[in-house]
Amino acid sequence: MAERDLVPPQPPALEPFTGGKLFDTVFTRGMALVEETAAYLDGPGRDQSRGLSREASLTYSAWSMELTTRLMQAASWLVMQKAVRDGDMRREDAGARKYRIRRDEPALDPSTDEGKTLPPRFLELVGRAEALFEQVCRLDEALYQPARPSAASNPVSEQMAALQKAAEAGAFDPLMVWRRAK
Template sequence: MRRTGSREEPLSFGRAYAHSQTFSELFQAGMQLVEETAAYLDGDGRAAASELNRPASIVYATESMRLTTRLMQLASWLLLHRAVNEGEMTLDQAAEEKHKIRLDQALTAMRGPGWDELPEGFKALIDRSVSLQKRVQMIDAALFDDGRATLEEAPSPVASQLAALQDAFEKRVG
């Protein structure tokens, strides 16, 4: 609970998370993965793909589309929450906009014929994107419950002592 004046309000997990160091690190890691993937697909990946046999070439094309789509959705989610963090929108507005973002797409890659021939760097990017997607899905589930979720903290002895000190200070100053 958060004390505002004389009343207590539930602590918004979404608001607290959007301003946290954890979110900042997730944002940086996600955007770095987007940049790495774009550089790979335009450079080393393009060269490696041209040398693949037909089955591997089809898997590469399919997985590169899935990878870029996944990363676009994740980047959209991250940018949405950065906007909340920077005060450009409220968590309620973000909840309304998040329905446009698809975090529920398949998490597994096509690991059939041709998969083993794919470049290791490409497979590593896929695995990292899937890991990021799982992490974002868990955070998203914690943030939103029918559009908005709050985390109510159980009262702790420290919190009650701090509240008592604050009350005593306010009585003495006031």
């Protein structure tokens, strides 16, 4: 039996994002926002929506559905990242298209209604939820999108690569140069 067979397998290295404080902060704030929004919509929000005009009531209903959908998508993504961090899910599986999160619809813009018809607390929750959703979309893209090559070439990087290649080939080794001259 080889010595390497006696060494227990090491756990996979944590992703810099999921293993760090940023993830813990985003996760905690995201889950708290989900709970806060649910409590508002089931309590004070429900009461406040009854006093809205017909048009405002329709907007409130539509935005409430979009708000809860986006919060649930963000929460699901965060829970999945926690599962990756905890070793309950493979990173490759989490990168599957069905688990990815992106913005397909335009963001709700609470500033278009401020001071008009919808309750200020509702608008504040909409703004925070949209910010969370946008942050999660950016994190998803950063974690799971392959690096894109830059459109414009970088002459300095190209020169550095050429110098590195020459060095590896022995171009700067005086003995190598001398041997070639013989």
